[in-house]
Amino acid sequence: MRQNLARRAALVDAAIELLARDGARGLTFRGVDAEAQVPKGTASNYFASRDDLLNQAGARIYERLRPDDATMEAMLTGPATRSRTAQLVREVVDRVSAFGTGYLALLELRLEATRRPELRALLTERVKEDVENNVTAHLEAGLPGDADAVRMIYLAANWLVVERLTLPDVFPGSQAGDLIEELVERLLPDDAA
Structure with a gap:
């Protein structure tokens, strides 16, 4: 059919x-x-x-969360600094948070994946691909930090999205942006280094 x-x-x-x-x-x-x-x-x-x-x-969900080509191109251009990295992380958190129902559905799917091996395999593959795409894009753009730093930022940013969507008053508005700045500053080497 x-x-x-x-x-x-x-x-x-x-x-x-x-x-x-x-x-x-x-x-x-x-x-x-x-x-x-x-x-x-x-x-x-x-x-x-x-x-x-x-x-x-x-x-x-991953199709809809993936940035379009213009967004990816914009992410790969600009100064290779900690400040630019923090800006990019904020933009990603905002973009992902804007598809709140998708991210909340993904959390539901992750819980369901603990009981469904096929779904677990699918999500594992997609998340690994997403993490490695983030690492590759970061390194290819010449941004400061190594693969482990990118993975740590990825983990922190994802949990910030969870907080923003489920308990938005925990880290309201500018406090979330300030935390991203501090995270990037602590994880990535100084631009002069």
Whole structure:
């Protein structure tokens, strides 16, 4: 059976919204149909199982989180300084936080992955790829710091996004930006070094 790719994407996006709002237990084919505003039974025609839907939601979140080519190009240009690195980290935190439902759905998927080996394998591969892409882009741009420093910034920035989306009053507004500045300053060598 030939399937409509736009409808498939709409169904997966609806699944992401459900995961973020209702958690993994709220993700049902019927719920996806309702969220996507399609006839009952549509999601079950597009996905072989709930596991298939979870896996595709995980893949789709990473598609939507990945910066476009223009953003990537802008990230690779500019001065190779700690200040520029802090600016880039702030921009990434802001961009990822802007797709809050996607990130919250990803957290739900991570929890679900502890019980689903196929989903765990998919997310492990995607996260490893994301980390290594961050390391490679950072090093190719000539920004200060080594691969381990980039990985530590990655971990801290990800948890900052979690705080921002789940408990936004823990590190409000400018305090989050100040923490990013301090993190980068402590982890990366001085520009003059």
